[in-house]
Amino acid sequence: MSLQAQLEQLLQPLSAEYLEILNESSGHGGYFPGKESHFKVTVVSPVFEGLGLVKRHQKVYALVGDLLAPAKIHALAIHAYTPQEWTGERPDSPACAHAPKTENS
Incomplete structure (x- = not known):
């Protein structure tokens, strides 16, 4: 799996009322097709009601820790919202300093 x-x-x-998991590995150094090392998770859940950002992240880490x-997930960006906070948009990830260079870079 x-x-x-x-x-x-x-x-x-x-x-989750909304869950999006993006594999962002291709934007990082050492990428090869099929690599899974960098992910961004956007999750909207009523479980986060009344919790600050750190507690929300701790809940996610407790599940996926x-x-x-090593040899699994190197980086996990977490964007955790309550249903009332969710606007339907998540922030873009910053460019990686070690990203593969393109002709235009």
């Missing part, structure tokens, strides 16, 4: 599919499965206890290990 892919790391992305494992993330999706492990996040099910959050009862075993995947955050």
Whole structure:
């Protein structure tokens, strides 16, 4: 099972109203087709009601922590919202300093 599919499965206890998992590995150094090392998770859940940002991230880490290990997920960006906070937009990820260079870079 892919790391992305494992993330999706492990996040099910959050009862997300919206869950988006993006594999952003191609924008980072050492990328090759099929690599899974950098992910961005956007999750909207009532579980986050009354919780600050740190507590929300701790809930996510508690569910997926075993995947955050060498040879698995190197980086996980988390955007966690309550249903009332969710505007339908998530922030863009910054460019990686070690991203593969293109002809225009």
